[in-house]
Each structure stands twice: as structure tokens, then as C-alpha cells.
Amino acid sequence: MAYNQNDRTGPSEGGAGTMALAARNDAVEAASKARTSDPIAGIFWVTLAMALFAGLAASSRYAMSLGYHPLQVAFLRFLAALVLMLPLLAWRGTGLMRSSAPQLYAVRAVISLFSMTAWFWAIALIPLGELTAIGFLSPLFGTLAAIVLLGEKVRARRWTALAIGFIGAMIMLRPGMSPVGMGQGMALFSALAGGVMAVLLKQLSGHDDPDKIVFLTTLIMTPLALIPALFVWKPPGLELLPVLLVIGATGVLGHTCLMRGFRAADASLVLTFEFSRLPFAVALGFLMFGELIDVWTWLGAAIIFVSAIYIVRREAQLRREGLKG
Numbered sequence: 001m002a003y004n005q006n007d008r009t010g011p012s013e014g015g016a017g018t019m020a021l022a023a024r025n026d027a028v029e030a031a032s033k034a035r036t037s038d039p040i041a042g043i044f045w046v047t048l049a050m051a052l053f054a055g056l057a058a059s060s061r062y063a064m065s066l067g068y069h070p071l072q073v074a075f076l077r078f079l080a081a082l083v084l085m086l087p088l089l090a091w092r093g094t095g096l097m098r099s100s101a102p103q104l105y106a107v108r109a110v111i112s113l114f115s116m117t118a119w120f121w122a123i124a125l126i127p128l129g130e131l132t133a134i135g136f137l138s139p140l141f142g143t144l145a146a147i148v149l150l151g152e153k154v155r156a157r158r159w160t161a162l163a164i165g166f167i168g169a170m171i172m173l174r175p176g177m178s179p180v181g182m183g184q185g186m187a188l189f190s191a192l193a194g195g196v197m198a199v200l201l202k203q204l205s206g207h208d209d210p211d212k213i214v215f216l217t218t219l220i221m222t223p224l225a226l227i228p229a230l231f232v233w234k235p236p237g238l239e240l241l242p243v244l245l246v247i248g249a250t251g252v253l254g255h256t257c258l259m260r261g262f263r264a265a266d267a268s269l270v271l272t273f274e275f276s277r278l279p280f281a282v283a284l285g286f287l288m289f290g291e292l293i294d295v296w297t298w299l300g301a302a303i304i305f306v307s308a309i310y311i312v313r314r315e316a317q318l319r320r321e322g323l324k325g
Contacts, residue, residue: 038264045261046273052254054280057128058288059246064124069232074120075225080248082218096215101207108200109220115193118186125183128285129293132278133172133301134187139308140165141195149199158311165307172300214255275305
């Protein structure tokens with residue numbers, strides 16, 4: 001089944017992408033253990049990671065324009081990433097495949113599968129910029145998930161930041177004024193699942209290091225993603241091979257750069273530069289597919305991102321002070 005990138009039911013685009021959120025939270029945990037003071041390097045690596053993640057979305061969209069279903073592209077993305085991570089397995093040995101928290105990985109893998117499948121499906125339906133912008137809601141959903149699932153207490157300032165963030169979402173999506181279609185719905189679901197995943201990652205980081213978390217999750221998700229892909233399978237042609245290499249490389253290198261960024265500088269500083277993903281996504285969407293996003297999407301995304309940055313910095317401050325809320 002071929003998907004047309006211009007066949008969409010809503011305004012314009014954006015998504016932080018669940019794997020990006022996963023890598024960011026992995027990196028935040030790692031940063032607390034291995035922090036140096038090189039903010040320039042941190043900003044460079046994070047900005048490069050955002051460009052690579054935008055490239056991941058664009059190359060995935062291009063694969064779909066060749067007539068491959070989003071479910072098949074999602075599986076091939078996991079497979080390509082797993083193959084490219086095999087040198088890590090050779091370097092670390094079989095210990096990389098063992099964990100003391102297999103049940104957490106199982107839950108995370110299932111949520112990740114739904115989240116990534118929704119993200120890839122949204123790529124086929126809405127512009128890359130809009131998908132990216134909607135993805136900035138993930139940290140807000142993560143805060144709500146921590147409240148609901150972990151009983152975390154949140155005080156007035158973070159509730160205010162959450163409210164402002166969701167006002168930004170309303171500005172961006174404009175329900176009632178602009179149709180909210182399946183593409184926007186898939187992007188919202190992906191962001192919501194990504195927020196829940198962030199809560200699980202905080203627990204996993206107490207058991208394993210970031211490399212192991214990413215590898216084991218990819219290892220589990222690859223066969224899981226194959227099951228739905230088989231129902232829409234199209235034999236891959238040679239024209240898909242270079243696209244798959246780009247998809248796999250941008251995903252793996254993006255995570256690697258993100259890890260370097262958070263190890264080089266304070267997480268609350270370099271997180272600010274995650275917003276650079278939006279102009280990268282918009283630029284690639286325009287150059288490759290002739291897409292544009294409107295001013296309301298830019299404005300809503302900026303409001304969402306500012307509120308998310310406040311929440312991240314507030315949580316970091318409270319961790320230092322040993323407080324909650």
C-alpha cells in the first residue's frame with residue numbers, strides 16, 4: 001500500500017519522536033553520573049542529534065513514498081538499528097543482553113512498539129514539522145504519567161507549566177477551527193506513550209546503563225514489530241537499501257550524539273537546544289516534500305517547549321534539593 005505524504009487531514013506537523021525522548025531521558029540519567037563543564041560541546045552534540053533525528057523522520061517518509069507501508073518501515077527501522085548496534089554487542093559481550101529487570105523491559109517494549117508504530121504512521125499523514133511540534137508534548141505527558149502511575153506530588157508551579165503547555169497544544173491544533181485528523185491523533189498518541197515510557201526509563205536507569213537499555217529495547221522490539229509488518233509486507237527492492245542505511249544510521253548516530261551532548265554539559269542547558277529539531281524537520285520537509293507549517297504551529301510548539309523546559313529544570317532543581325513538587 002502506497003502512502004502519499006500530502007494526504008493529510010489536518011493543518012501542518014511535528015513530533016519529538018519516541019526514540020528521541022527515550023534517548024534524552026537515558027542521557028539525563030547518565031549526565032548526573034558523568035558531567036563535565038563543556039557547554040559548547042554539549043550544545044554542538046545535541047544540535048547535531050536533532051538534525052539526525054529530523055533526517056530519520058525524512059528518510060522514513062521517503063521510504064513510504066516508495067510504496068512501503070508505515071508498519072513495514074517501522075520494522076525495517078528497528079532491524080537496521082539492531083544490525084548497526086551489533087558491534088556494541090561484540091565489544092560488550094553477552095552481558096549486554098542480561099538485565100535484572102526483564103519485566104520492565106517487556107512493558108517498555110510493548111509501549112514503545114505502539115508509540116513508534118503511531119509515530120511512523122503519523123509520518124505518512126502529516127508534515128514533518130507538525131509531527132515534530134506535537135512530539136514536544138511528551139515531557140508534559142511524562143509529568144502527568146508520573147503523577148498517575150507513581151503518585152508523584154506536583155506543586156502549583158509545575159501545574160501552571162503543564163497548563164501553559166497544553167494551551168500551546170490547543171493553539172497548534174486549533175480543535176474546532178481546523179480539522180484534527182488521524183495523523184494528528186497518531187502523533188498525539190505517540191507523544192502520550194513516549195511520556196509514559198519516560199517514567200519507565202527512570203526505573204530502568206536504576207538497573208542498567210543507557211547503552212544496554214537502548215540495545216535490549218531494540219532487540220525485543222524488532223521481532224515484535226515484525227508481526228504487524230507481515231500483514232502489509234512488500235518485498236523490499238534494491239532502491240530501499242540506501243534508504244534503510246540512512247534510516248538506521250541517523251537513528252543510531254542520533255542517539256550517540258545525544259548521549260555525548262548530555263555527558264558534556266548540564267542537561268537543563270542542552271535540553272533547550274532540542275527545539276532545533278523543529279527548524280531541521282521543517283527544512284527537510286520543504287526541501288524533500290514541499291511541505292510548510294503555519295505560524296500557529298510554530299507558536300504552539302514554542303509555548304509547549306518553554307513549558308517543558310521549565311518542568312525539566314524544576315525537576316533538576318528539586319532533585320538537587322532533595323524535594324518533590
